[in-house]
Amino acid sequence: MNGARLAPPGIRLLPNAITVLAMCSGLSAVQFALNHQLTGAIAAVAVAAVLDGLDGRIARLLDASTRMGAELDSLSDAMSFGVAPALTLYAWQLQDNRAGWIAALIFAVCMILRLARFNTLLDDTEQPAFSKEFFVGVPAPAAGLLALLPLVLTAHFGYAGWWAQQPVVMVWMVAVAALAVSRVPTLSLKTVKVPPRLMAPLLVLVAVLAAGIIMFPLISLAVALLVYLIHIPYAVYRHRWLVRHPEAWAAAPRERRAIRRRTQRRLGLRPPHPRRALAGARQRMRRGRNRGPDGPRLSWRRLGLRGNRSR
Template identity: 65%
Template sequence: MSRATAGVRLLPNAITVLALCAGLSAVQFALTGDYLLSIGAIGIAAILDSLDGRIARLLDASSKMGAELDSLSDAISFGVAPALVLYVWMPGDDRFGWLVTLIFAVCMVLRLARFNTLLDEDQPPFAGEFFVGVPAPAGGLVALLPVMLTLQFGEGWWSSQVVVVVWTIATAALLISRIPTLSLKKLNAPAKAVAPLLVGVGLLAAAVIQYPLISLATALVLYLAHIPYAVRRYQWLAAHPEAWGVPGHERRAIRRSSRGRRLGLRKPRLRRVAGAARRAVQRGDTDPSAGGGHVSRVYPPADTTSRPTTRKRDWRRIGLRQRGR
């Protein structure tokens, strides 16, 4: 039993070490000029990084050593490795490019340090659905987006030094920002959506095999485009504590009810209002204050004592004649 337990605890850490090796291999590929393999190695490191934590939780093999090893691996694979790849690839002044890559690597390390400190703080229940800032794997790949575009479409405005510097600094700012981004770890798919999602995964795999750079660049652009939605979702959850910890369909019901209360609308009685307006138009009754030529008529209330007359009138309306008693 002890050997099995030791093997189970070794598996997540082994995956983390593999992610570290993939990140360092990206630097070696960049030094030899093979930037496509550099991007692929960092992408493999991101996939392995998303697996080690889940496997550790599934096998109940989480440990402090694994958490520290994961942070160090992320710092190298998604901070140091993309920075060095950008430095080797970036055109223009080497000294200025080195300064920019240092800024990116430092911001990545600060982002990981803040992530570790947030684990020990008390957070609201819905905070587990979000990351604070852009996570490390996504930030490392987003920084390499100009390299992907250059490899796919050739040199252009996206490969100029000014654009690359601004893009790298903006990505570093997203890493250390407090902008909420969605966490895929807490997303649950309903049973009806399992089959379409599997089909989508198959199509995505085919697209990555046939068009790897275009597929990865499109996925990164879509990821950046979801940030406004994540901010709005976070603000809504913070303002509605009753929606914390409830299923998705209940959250949608709360959202619909909150929209109705915010607008202050009441369901109108369309038939009664439309019928009254139609009868008023047929009688030619208008309001003199509205500029009409007719005077509004005041009709006396119906006499409730004349029930036989009302009953005869009802019989005539449907084309029948009441029998005499």
């Protein structure tokens, strides 16, 4: 029975074929950079990132995940997002600078180390449940595209501004490499849960993003990369909050918001609800009216001297 559910052997090779195509696309960026075709170099790495996101999902859908496929995927990521961006930036702007080759080596080595650590974390069973929501450091495809941001800006504006100066490019490469090997948490899109009420606005946003990519591909990519950088402080805050409240990860969105509100009130960061505060003030006033200087006041009804009006 189990064998009948498996996909045919030819179909099971599809994820590995997509991985090989991703590696070829990433390495083609170097050839485009040598021919001074900046847009082609950027597009090659972007296509490699898209194919890298597809191969794993297709492998899980077809039940074709193998140990060989996992190793091949890691090697492809190392070539496409480590070696290829480093050589592309070196061939584009850093050929006549010895320090530029050092920066390219640092970037490639850090990306390979980042992938090696990612593979070891897959076998770590002691990680908390909410760790599935985060990457440790910037993932390889995002880091490869972030490293090419000076190249993207140059291709869009048509001239090499301050962002394309050799010191800026080298410092940027090393900074992205440091983010890749760091312990900074970043959000994983694989586990993002979208509430039903936000589904329609999200689809509209996807349509706007698609239109921007079609009409203004380079500047849309640059804006997306900057937004990704901006999200990192939020990811750090979210990770720290879940470390303090691990029970909130498995809770429903409404319960998680309730936990967050209780935490904010405890810290004095969120004032009480106005209606609840007004109701509490009224109750305190009523209690104050019924109290005398020597204790609670005794009303006529409590003493049994005044009858009920309903009679």
